[in-house]
Each structure stands twice: as C-alpha cells, then as structure tokens.
Amino acid sequence: xxxxxEYYNRAKQEGYRARSAYKLKQLDETAGLLxxxxxxxxxxxxxxxxxxxxxxxxxxxxxxxxxxxxRIDDLEDPDPRVELIRxxxxxxxxxxxxxxxxxxxxxxxxxxxxxxxxxxxxxxxYDLDHARSVHLARQAFEVATDVxxxxxxxxxxxxxxxxxxxxxxxxxxxFEYVRQVRPKASRDSSSELxxxxxxxxxxPVREGDQLEVDIEDVGSEGDGIAKVDGYTLFVSGTGTGxxxxxxxxxxxxxxxxAQPLQ
Ligand SMILES: C[S@@+](CC[C@H](N)C(=O)[O-])C[C@H]1O[C@@H](n2cnc3c(N)ncnc32)[C@H](O)[C@@H]1O
Numbered sequence: 001x002x003x004x005x006e007y008y009n010r011a012k013q014e015g016y017r018a019r020s021a022y023k024l025k026q027l028d029e030t031a032g033l034l035x036x037x038x039x040x041x042x043x044x045x046x047x048x049x050x051x052x053x054x055x056x057x058x059x060x061x062x063x064x065x066x067x068x069x070x071r072i073d074d075l076e077d078p079d080p081r082v083e084l085i086r087x088x089x090x091x092x093x094x095x096x097x098x099x100x101x102x103x104x105x106x107x108x109x110x111x112x113x114x115x116x117x118x119x120x121x122x123x124x125x126y127d128l129d130h131a132r133s134v135h136l137a138r139q140a141f142e143v144a145t146d147v148x149x150x151x152x153x154x155x156x157x158x159x160x161x162x163x164x165x166x167x168x169x170x171x172x173x174x175f176e177y178v179r180q181v182r183p184k185a186s187r188d189s190s191s192e193l194x195x196x197x198x199x200x201x202x203x204p205v206r207e208g209d210q211l212e213v214d215i216e217d218v219g220s221e222g223d224g225i226a227k228v229d230g231y232t233l234f235v236s237g238t239g240t241g242x243x244x245x246x247x248x249x250x251x252x253x254x255x256x257x258a259q260p261l262q
Contacts, residue, residue, distance in 0.1 A: 007185045011049065018049030020117060022185035023194075025053055027155050030181050031196045033113050037061035041102060041111045041147060043089055043140050044118030044157075046070040054115070055080050065102055065111075067094065089118060089139045104147040109202070111147040116140035116156045119192075130161030130191075137195070141171055144200070151253035152200040155181070160191040171197045173206070176252060203256060204229040205248045210261065215242040226258075233258050 007019040016022075028034045034057035045051050045066030054064045055078045062080040066072055069088040083101055087094030103110050118140060120132035137158040144154045154171070158164060172178045176199030186192050205211065205228055213226035215238045224238030226246075232255040235246050246258035 005187075016049045016052055017047040019185065021049035021053050023117075023183040024050045024115065026183035026185055027115075027181055027194055027196065028053070028057065030183075031153070031155065031198065033115065033153050033155055033196075034058060035112075038112040039063040039102070039110055040065070041098065041114045041143070042066045043114065043116040043143070044068055044136070045084075046072045048072050048075060050115060050117055051075060051082065055082055065098070067098055089136070089143070095139070095143055098143060099146055102147050109147060109149045109152070111144075112149055112152050114140060114144040114148060114152070114154045114156075116154070119157060119159075126191075127161065130159045131163065133157070133159040133192075134161070134163045134167055137167060138170075141167075145174060148200040150200060150202045153196070153198045154200075155194050155196045157192055157194055160193055168195055171195055174201055175199050176201065199253050201251055201253055203231045203251050203253070205231065205233070205251060205256060207248055207251050209248045210245065211248075212243060212245050213258070215240055215244065223257075231256070235260060 007022045011019045011021055034054055036059040038058045040054045040058055042050050042054055046068035051066045055075055058080050060079045064080055065083045067085045072084045075082055085097055118136040122129050137156045140156045168178055175197035178195055178197040181194045181196050215224035215226050217225040218240055219225050219234060223234040223236050226233045226235055235258045237260060238244055245261040247261055248256055248258045250257040
C-alpha cells in the first residue's frame with residue numbers, strides 16, 4: 001500500500017499534514033462537532049491534520065488542545081488558542097496534565113468536544129490490535145467524562161471487533177445517544193470506525209431510575225416541575241405541592257421527563 005490515494009493527494013494540495021484531516025471533516029459534516037467558539041480536545045493529534053481542521057472550524061474564539069506521545073510541530077498562524085501536550089494518554093501523569101491545561105476541576109468542565117484518533121502500533125494480529133484500540137478509546141472516554149461540559153460531544157476511533165459492543169454501551173450510558181460512523185476517507189480495507197456520542201449527561205438521574213420527588217411548580221406545557229440536585233425533571237399529570245414516586249423515562253443534558261408510578 002503506497003498511501004497515495006485521492007485523499008493523500010488532496011492533503012498535499014490543500015496543505016494538510018495528514019490525509020486523516022478529511023475523516024474529521026466528514027465526521028463533523030455528519031455529526032456537527034466543531035462549531036465556532038468551541039473548545040476541542042484532540043487526542044492522538046500528531047502530525048496535526050485534525051488540529052488544522054479543528055483550528056479552522058472553531059475560529060478565533062475557539063480553543064484547541066492537542067495531545068500525542070509524539071512531537072507535534074506548532075501550527076502556522078493559528079487563529080484560535082492552540083495548546084500542544086506531549087505525553088502518553090495511558091499514563092496518569094499525562095491525563096492529569098490534560099485536565100490541568102484545559103482547566104477541568106470538579107464542576108469546571110470547559111471542553112465542548114473530545115476527538116480521539118489514537119491508534120495502537122499495529123501488530124497485524126487482529127484481536128490484539130482490536131483490544132489495544134479499545135483500551136485507547138476507553139482512555140479517551142474516561143478523560144472525556146472528566147472534562148466535558150454538560151451536553152458536550154465525543155468522537156473516538158476504534159477498530160471493529162468483539163469488545164466494541166460493550167464499549168459502545170458504556171459510552172451510551174453517559175450520553176444522549178451514540179452511533180457508529182465510518183467516514184468515506186477511511187481506507188476501504190480498514191476496520192476502523194468512530195463512535196460519535198452527543199449530549200454528555202451530567203444529570204443526577206438516568207433512564208429507569210425510580211425516586212420520590214416534590215413538585216415545586218408547573219411548566220408552560222402543564223407538566224409538574226421537580227428539582228433533583230438542581231436538575232429539572234418534568235413530571236406529567238402532577239401539580240404544585242404533590243410528592244410523588246416517579247420513574248425517569250427520558251434524560252436530556254439540561255432536563256428530563258418522568259412519569260408518576262401508580
Ligand atoms: C492516526 S494517528 C493520528 C493522526 C491525526 N489525527 C492527524 O490528523 O494528524 C494516531 C496517533 O495516535 C497517537 N497515539 C497512539 N497511542 C497514543 C497514546 N497512548 N497516547 C498519546 N498518543 C497516542 C500516535 O502517536 C499517532 O500520532
């Protein structure tokens with residue numbers, strides 16, 4: 001394989017450091033990840049094709065933080081703030097540095113989107129390469145759960161295989177939804193795909209939870225409003241002053257819906 005395909009040539013012509021720049025463009029076009037002003041954490045960022053695309057798309061008000069265990073050359077004339085960290089994401093020290101640089105601390109969650117193109121060194125042994133890529137994807141997912149703002153998004157590369165389903169289910173539990181995206185710019189022969197999860201949930205409840213709530217108010221649609229640690233739950237068929245046992249049936253980043261149990 002020479003690598004000199006359509007995307008390789010386009011990257012050369014258009015000044016991108018890697019053909020993978022087009023994968024991020026396609027992921028963004030499919031899933032809407034990189035708006036103006038967003039703060040983006042790019043894991044496995046060397047040589048910097050994704051960084052270039054992210055910097056273009058977040059614009060002057062955006063922030064892009066790139067991490068790789070390999071050296072990344074500075075971007076030329078980046079408009080947004082760009083920070084580069086050299087380190088291995090499987091090391092605690094690197095993950096701590098990332099949290100520090102992005103300014104994540106407890107309730108401080110400044111990152112809007114985490115993108116990870118991290119890939120293991122390939123051995124050619126399918127199961128081993130798959131297992132290592134799942135491990136890297138989990139590191140990305142774990143950091144994402146520490147730094148992402150409520151409603152934030154992730155796109156994480158992983159090689160297809162037997163542990164994909166479990167990884168996807170674990171991510172799904174923390175986001176509004178997750179789906180698999182295979183960008184056209186991925187090589188046909190590749191087993192890579194991206195898990196794209198939208199709407200990071202910091203809510204104190206999850207779908208299926210049962211709890212007792214006090215209805216404090218009634219919303220414009222006529223549903224009762226309860227607060228759970230500051231999170232708004234709309235409860236149908238209830239009124240101000242009611243105390244009811246409810247089942248949560250839909251959780252969105254900033255509010256959720258529940259039904260009375262009886
Ligand atoms: C496919 S390349 C990324 C290409 C990049 N998205 C671009 O557009 O230029 C995968 C990168 O993941 C990095 N990587 C793999 N394992 C890593 C780890 N544990 N920590 C940090 N970076 C890692 C590699 O060094 C490599 O640069």
